[in-house]
Amino acid sequence: MSSIRPASAPSRAGFVQVAACLGFVVVSIDVSVVNVALDTLRDAFHADVTGLQWVVNAYALVFASALLLAGALGDRCGAKRVFAAGYVLFTCASVGCGLAHSLAALIGWRLVQGLGAALLVPNSLSVLREAFHDAGARSRAVGWWAAGGGTALAAGPVIGGLLIAAFGWRSIFLVNVPVGLIGVWMTWRHAPPTRGHAGRSLDPLGQVSGALALASLAFALTQASSLSWQSPLIWGAFALSVVSGAVFVRIEARHPCGMLPLDLFANRTVSGTTLIGLIANLVFYGVVFTFSLLFQSIWHFTPERTGLAFLPMMAVLVVMNIAAGRLVNRIGARRLTLAGLSIAVVGYLSMLPALAAQSYAGLIAPMLLAGGGIALAVPTITNAMLAAVRREQAGIASGLLNAARQVGGVMGVALFGFFVRHPQTALFMHGLAQSLVVSATLLVVAWGVAWCTLDICVRQPVVISTRADRRV
Structure with missing residues (x-):
């Protein structure tokens, strides 16, 4: 039993719903909000189109690569722990983005943000499932979760434009910090404990080979803007993507509990x-x-x-x-x-x-x-x-x-x-x-x-x- 005095069941579930929705909201906003800052970032860091592509893609690339791993981690270690960890990581990375003084630093922190987002999204649904046992209530909670994400995605460019005009480009990242702190508190205090399943395989070799295939493909497509399609580096990246993809398929075909059947x-x-x-x-x-x-x-x-x-x-x-x-x-x-x-x-x-x-x-x-x-x-x-x-x-x-x-x-x-x-x-x-x-x-x-x-x-x-x- 927790030493914290529990709130009533409806109250606790309501806090969990807010925490889950806020997690999906900040992840969704950061998908679209950066686009309205591209010209400002170009001027601030003297960036070319390739650099701007990486500011957008660094986040999405890690997000995509780590989604399946994040779900497996939630099953193995408990969704509540992994969801809270995702909030902490996303919030810290947002601070790093907001304080970045070079394009390389901004891209690096966007990579970390993507990992935090991957930890948040699948496990936000898991903590909702644990908080709402009634099927009808759970359906409504998931509906609000999705509506929050869809609204945030739509509102991201507008919110970003207003924030940049009023406070500068750093504000589009720093605004995540209070949201993250509130989400961590609500999750840790009110989300019901979730047991991990030690038998769930994390499939590390499959995860690494799959991520390498995606990363090398993204590198080749993005850097072609500055290096040209004839560059040996571009062709080498494509070759690495193909080989890594083949390795991933072979590993998943042989793994009895692979992350992707x-x-x-x-x-x-x-x-x-x-x-x-x-x-x-x-x-x-x-x-x-x-x-x-x-x-x-x-x-x-x-x-x-x-x-x-x-x-x-x-x-x-x-x-x-x-x-x-x-x-x-x-x-x-x-x-x-x-x-x-x-x-x-x-x-x-x-x-x-x-x-x-x-x-x-x-x-x-x-x-x-x-x-x-x-x-x-x-x-x-x-x-x-x-x-x-x-x-x-x-x-x-x-x-x-x-x-x-x-x-x-x-x-x-x-x-x-x-x-x-x-x-x-x-x-x-x-x-x-x-x-x-x-x-x-x-x-x-x-x-x-x-x-x-x-x-x-x-x-x-x-x-x-x-x-x-x-x-x-």
């Missing part, structure tokens, strides 16, 4: 939704990165105006995520996913004439379509994946989809950053147009994958999980 991919729905999720985040985060540079470096928007410029594309995420959760049971996973991807294709292609006319007003409707279409598709494929696997595989399946989406975001920022690497306006705009055409093409590929791999109806709808996995 390869038989999951024999399920066509799992394979299809994983690829669709990767493509969705690739095009979304890649275009958000390039538009951040467009608004700030080419159109010379202030940080707060840049944040407001993203509002149509971001705010629609929350609305369409909720709509997707309600429509999937009526329309079916395949039809709703196809509809969302089709809307997104129209949105991305409709941006081309608006950019040719140098008109922000002309971008508003296409941004609503692009963001809304993606937001319809992602919760739907999440629901389809979870409905297609056994209950005991739901956690690893969700982790796989989240990891694939984070990898897609890293690839999008790296690839589209290469297209817009030239500072001259004409070359930049040509590269941005290339990014939009590639986005539409990849979404058409995702459309074909959805047609071939998704069932018309979701056999066993998982409403809670649909709402819970909203990190578009």
Whole structure:
């Protein structure tokens, strides 16, 4: 028994819900908030496009690489301990980012932030599950958790713009500190204890080889902007990625309790939704990165105006995520996913004439379509994946989809950053147009994958999980 006098059960559960939601909120905000600071960081550190790509990607790369490990750590050591540790690590890293005096230091602390985020997200759901034993109450708690993350992701650019205008770029990181301290206190005092399972394997060799494959791929794609595709270093990084990926597959195939059971991919729905999720985040985060540079470096928007410029594309995420959760049971996973991807294709292609006319007003409707279409598709494929696997595989399946989406975001920022690497306006705009055409093409590929791999109806709808996995 704890020496601290326990609060009433509803009160304790309420505090746990707030702590879990705050954890997801700060993680989600830091996905999008940095984009409105790109021009400010360029001036502060005399950074090029490659350096700015790493500021964004360092966070997402470690986040993606460590998600499965974080879930395993929570199972082995207890979700409460790992969740609290994630809060502490994320908060300390935010202080480091806010006090960084070089671009290298900022990137380094962003890597640590990504690890803290990975520890927070899967274990926030675990502590919620322990705090709410009633299925209905747990469903509502997870719904609020997801709504908080979706709202934070949408509000990130606006909040970031206002903070930068009022207090400078360091404030977008330091604002996490009081939130982190409150979250740690609430978790440690009110979250119920969770037992670890010593038998759960952490699969260290699989984790290292998988992370190395992702890191070398991200390095090759990102550094190509400054070193060119002919560089031996770039080709060496690609080769290392392929070899590490092959080692990872071999380890997971032979490991009896590997972190990623390869038989999951024999399920066509799992394979299809994983690829669709990767493509969705690739095009979304890649275009958000390039538009951040467009608004700030080419159109010379202030940080707060840049944040407001993203509002149509971001705010629609929350609305369409909720709509997707309600429509999937009526329309079916395949039809709703196809509809969302089709809307997104129209949105991305409709941006081309608006950019040719140098008109922000002309971008508003296409941004609503692009963001809304993606937001319809992602919760739907999440629901389809979870409905297609056994209950005991739901956690690893969700982790796989989240990891694939984070990898897609890293690839999008790296690839589209290469297209817009030239500072001259004409070359930049040509590269941005290339990014939009590639986005539409990849979404058409995702459309074909959805047609071939998704069932018309979701056999066993998982409403809670649909709402819970909203990190578009």
